[in-house]
Amino acid sequence: MGQSNPPFMSGVPELLCLQVIAQGETYGYDIVRRIRLLTGEAIVLGEGVVYPVLHSLERAGRLKARRRTVDGRSRVYYRLTAGGRKRAEALNERWQRVRAGMDMALSGGGDAALYVE
């Protein structure tokens, strides 16, 4: 019955994961670290956010996973599929739209006294 849209502000963790993976095959633990560094600590997503996102992306065919052992460390490496790249673009556009909307809303000076009609 009640089919509701996702919150207008969602999909950001998903976008960030896709964006990181788009720059080269990586694994979950590293994605967590890179999002933190890439955003200058502005956005810090824990493993409890990232891993479920990764799994759902893989289930949706947007990521391809493969297990590799590097330096004696067993990791699950992810890379984008074509669908993943498309998804990243769609989310990016959605974000840019929201961002632009916020810019418009916030650029109107906050002081009513400035506006003498």
Added chain:
Amino acid sequence: MGQSNPPFMSGVPELLCLQVIAQGETYGYDIVRRIRLLTGEAIVLGEGVVYPVLHSLERAGRLKARRRTVDGRSRVYYRLTAGGRKRAEALNERWQRVRAGMDMALSGGGDAALYVE
């Protein structure tokens, strides 16, 4: 113990309401309309979002409400308190920070220098 931080991406509806009210005393129904117009339809918040935000802001002493009848219409007009102005600034800064973080993450093309520890 069970104290969790709000989601990193929240507080945007609240910020938008404060921002609109900062431009002059208004009422809920109008705020809904103006957010839609201000953001170029990029962000459309329904009454089910706006009214609860207004009430919680008032409860927190960040808005002052007064009932007025204009053109035979009874409305609840809101204006910012000093606390409301401070809150708006804090949320604005938080947003700018997230926005900047996203900009960094999404502009990621080549600089590996970004994530050197």
Added chain:
DNA sequence: TTGGAATGCCTTGAACTGCGAGGTAATATA
């Protein structure tokens, strides 16, 4: 050598937000 820190994966339960749907009532418009 032993124990803590870091790496690396995972899930669970709860919190929180945002959302649609619905309800009421007055006024305007056709």
Added chain:
DNA sequence: TATATTACCTCGCAGTTCAAGGCATTCCAA
């Protein structure tokens, strides 16, 4: 007279994000 618009409100769900934990391995310092 009916229907649309204005204007207020609340309920309860749905989707997301979160902290907190658990597990196993490897690394390093005491």
